[in-house]
Amino acid sequence: MSKLHLQPIERVQTISKEDFVNQYYKKQKPLIIERLTEDWPAYKKWNFNYIKEVAGNKTVPLYDDRPVSHKDGFNQAHAEMKMKEYIDILQSQPTNLRIFLYNIMREVPTLQNDFKWPDIGLKLVKQLPMMFFGGENSKVFMHYDIDYSNILHFNFQGTKQCILFSPDQTKYLYKVPHALISREDIDFDNPDFEKWPALKKSEGFIGNLSHGEMLYMPEGYWHYMKYLTPSLSMSLRSLPSKPSNLIKAAYNITCMRYFDNMMRRLQGQKWIDYKNEQAIINTHKNI
Numbered sequence: 001m002s003k004l005h006l007q008p009i010e011r012v013q014t015i016s017k018e019d020f021v022n023q024y025y026k027k028q029k030p031l032i033i034e035r036l037t038e039d040w041p042a043y044k045k046w047n048f049n050y051i052k053e054v055a056g057n058k059t060v061p062l063y064d065d066r067p068v069s070h071k072d073g074f075n076q077a078h079a080e081m082k083m084k085e086y087i088d089i090l091q092s093q094p095t096n097l098r099i100f101l102y103n104i105m106r107e108v109p110t111l112q113n114d115f116k117w118p119d120i121g122l123k124l125v126k127q128l129p130m131m132f133f134g135g136e137n138s139k140v141f142m143h144y145d146i147d148y149s150n151i152l153h154f155n156f157q158g159t160k161q162c163i164l165f166s167p168d169q170t171k172y173l174y175k176v177p178h179a180l181i182s183r184e185d186i187d188f189d190n191p192d193f194e195k196w197p198a199l200k201k202s203e204g205f206i207g208n209l210s211h212g213e214m215l216y217m218p219e220g221y222w223h224y225m226k227y228l229t230p231s232l233s234m235s236l237r238s239l240p241s242k243p244s245n246l247i248k249a250a251y252n253i254t255c256m257r258y259f260d261n262m263m264r265r266l267q268g269q270k271w272i273d274y275k276n277e278q279a280i281i282n283t284h285k286n287i
Contacts, residue, residue, distance in 0.1 A: 004191060005201060006163065009207030009215070020216075021121035024109065025241075028218035030164050030205055036211045037154055038252075042114040046156040046232065048087045055108045056084030062097045065139060086133070090230040095135035097147070104131045115154075118214075120148060122238040129234045134160070134227035141225040142173065142182035146252045148239035148245040151217040155209035158231025162215055163188055165204040166224040171286040172202040173222060174279045178260045182277050188224045198283045209233075219245050223283065 010024075011032045024031045035045045062079040067193050079097070089124040105111045117124055134140070144167070153162075165173060170286065174183040174196060183196075191199045208228065211216055217223055219240040240246050263271045 004188065005203045006085065006206040007203075009162070009205045011207070014132065015120070015121060017121045024216060025218070026122060028166070029220065030207075030218060031216045032207050032209065033216070035212070036118060036120075036214045037115075040115050042154075042156060042234075043212050045114055048091055048157055048230070048232065051104075051232065052084050052087045052112060055104055056082065056087070058104070058107050060086060060099050060102060060104075062086065062212045063100045064098070064160065065096045065141070068181050073215075076201045090133065090135050093135075096138045097135060098138050098140065099131065099133040100140070101130045101132070103128055105129060106158070116229075117236070118152065122152070122176050124152075125149070125237045125239060127237075131238055132233045132235070133231070134225075136227060138227045140225035141184050142186065142188055142222055143180050144220055144222045146180055146249065146257070147237070148219045148240040148249040148252075149153050149221045150240070151215075152194070152236040152238075153209070153215040153217060153233060154235070155213055155231060156211060157214075158227065158229040159208055159210050160231045160233065161206065161208050161226045161228055163204055163226075164217060164225040165202060166218070167220040167222075169202050169204060170280045172198040172283065174283045176275045176279045177282070178256060178275060182222070183276060189226065198287050201287065220248075 001141070009030050009032050011034060013034045014036070015031075017029065017035060020031070023029070059080050060083050062081065064078050086097065112128070114126075115129065117126070142163075142165075174186060175181075176183060186196055186199070193200050207215065219242065242247060267274075
């Protein structure tokens with residue numbers, strides 16, 4: 001086993017709107033801003049006990065790390081339980097159960113008063129933010145987002161590790177066709193370069209997010225998240241700036257996911273196996 005070629009994600013405590021736009025957004029470079037949320041109510045309030053208090057009785061969708069199955073729909077949850085029961089698990093033991101893209105603020109509107117829309121030069125989509133929860137050592141497989149958004153990812157309680165790859169590294173990442181993911185059996189913490197030799201050519205970024213810190217992920221960036229401790233996070237989004245990425249996003253949303261669901265229904269596991277094999281064939285053409 002070996003390590004990937006990863007450089008630290010650049011970090012600043014604060015940054016001006018102009019510098020962020022010119023040095024990171026226009027150049028599509030990731031960045032961690034450490035103190036952006038210090039004047040938010042969420043900075044002091046958002047922890048597991050508070051969420052349990054205001055949303056404990058809400059039923060939440062849960063995901064684990066099982067492989068993609070033809071029986072599951074696109075981004076279909078694997079289980080459900082009350083938020084208070086899930087938080088009890090997070091606080092008492094390691095778990096691979098995660099909450100992914102959960103619009104908690106629609107169900108608990110008071111949480112909308114706890115954050116501010118950052119004025120850093122992005123035209124943020126003013127939809128309610130999505131939230132993410134995960135237990136110690138749970139992992140979010142390597143993927144990129146369906147809408148190619150520029151993402152501002154804010155971490156609150158806990159610590160998570162983020163590995164990023166720019167879109168130009170896709171050719172080395174064993175992308176699964178008609179999907180947004182890499183091969184799920186790749187261990188991006190300790191990749192087996194004999195089994196996945198193309199990864200040796202990849203070059204990416206790594207950084208840890210602690211309480212109150214924000215990660216800027218440029219549009220189309222691959223990301224793998226590992227929860228080092230139980231954590232909760234929130235994301236805001238800005239539409240892609242590149243016309244080519246807008247076209248790709250439109251295709252993903254209007255065609256790709258429906259085609260993939262149809263093929264799962266028609267061919268079952270054969271379709272999943274075919275896609276996984278093609279990920280290897282397509283990637284190894286580049287080495």
